[in-house]
Amino acid sequence: MKKNWLFGTISILMICITVFSFTSKRAVNSPSARIQTIIIDAGHGFKGSLSAGDGAFGSEVYEDKVTYEVAKKVVDEIKKQLPDVRVLESRPTPFFVGLHERANFANENKGNLFVSIHCNYAPKLREVRMEGHRQETYYVYSGKGKKKKKIKKTRTVPIYKTYYHPNPANGTETYVFAAHKTDDKEDIIMENGDVFQNEKDDSTFNVNINDPIVKQQVALWTKQFFSNSVKLATIVEEEFTGIGRFSRGVKQRQKGIWVLQATAMPSILIELGFLSYRPEEEFLMSDDGQQQMAASITRSIKRYKDLVEKGPTVQNINGRK
Ligand SMILES: [Zn+2]
Structure with missing residues (x-):
């Protein structure tokens, strides 16, 4: 018991010395120093x-x-x-x-x-604008086997253009x-x-x-x-x-x-x-x-x-x- 008390005191003393050394040393280079x-x-x-x-x-x-x-x-x-x-x-x-x-x-x-x-x-800022339309050709298939037919069709699609602007x-x-x-x-x-x-x-x-x-x-x-x-x-x-x-x-x-x-x-x-x-x-x-x-x-x-x-x-x- 007595030994433990002595050991405890020494430990606390050691910690105090350590912390004191640490803080006093750091003061030299602390953020608020010169x-x-x-x-x-x-x-x-x-x-x-x-x-x-x-x-x-x-x-x-x-x-x-x-x-x-x-x-x-x-x-x-x-x-x-x-x-x-x-x-x-x-x-x-x-x-x-x-x-x-x-x-x-x-x-x-x-x-x-x-x-x-x-x-x-x-x-740069990217801007995509729709500028008019164009005709697009595409194909569809109808029927099966030998009766299968390829049919040409057209559709109207929009034209997009990309512009870059200074930011x-x-x-x-x-x-x-x-x-x-x-x-x-x-x-x-x-x-x-x-x-x-x-x-x-x-x-x-x-x-x-x-x-x-x-x-x-x-x-x-x-x-x-x-x-x-x-x-x-x-x-x-x-x-x-x-x-x-x-x-x-x-x-x-x-x-x-x-x-x-x-x-x-x-x-x-x-x-x-x-x-x-x-x-x-x-x-x-x-x-x-x-x-x-x-x-x-x-x-x-x-x-x-x-x-x-x-x-x-x-x-x-x-x-x-
Ligand atoms: Zn940089």
Whole structure:
């Protein structure tokens, strides 16, 4: 009995130490900590001489070129406006980079923010019109055996023609990953936990990832990343509206954006506009349009940074500001 009591006390003490180590270590990299490293991710990429481009295509330009040029401008703007921040590119050249590679790059560099830049596309609208009629010949058979007769007949049938129209869909959209689909994201956060475990200066740091308390902590982190992603996405769309762009709002994608689900940091995906809509394609191809978008994105990041670093409503997981 006495032995059990002692064992129980030691166990509780061990759990407390573990959880304390876990939370205090995490505070360094918590979603509300200082934003020191921003990852700018230019969507898609040139896959070699055999293909003209990658991603969505307008009448003149492929998405990979627009995202690359806007991303470069965002990087330049951040360097100018936020000189104390480290800004890194997950796709630094025009060439394609795989999604896993992008996410690993962001995680390995301990990014505090992941901003992926893309362009939208809407397929042409298909319209089928009836345009007049024509005579069609067909045959019927009557009788049986040797008496069987083939009779030629005619009938009137409508003529249909298919037309394709430019899709008028336009505007900006900013995506956040689905909050309930957290498994992948939690796994990656746990992997970061392993990195901390291996740090030389803290040999006693040992997290049992199957511990329900630790699991709960990770779930909370995932939620915090989500809410910060929504905050940033909302600011981005506000800034786009401010320069006269039509905003389709902040949206949530259930699947298909592995980069956003696998990065252990608040992350958003910006759709700059529709390349299928000629006025937006022209705007996004122009140096001025790209510069305006890059400046808006940078202003949003700056506002978000101020909000999470100084804002009264944001607290880290230990309850401290
Ligand atoms: Zn894209």
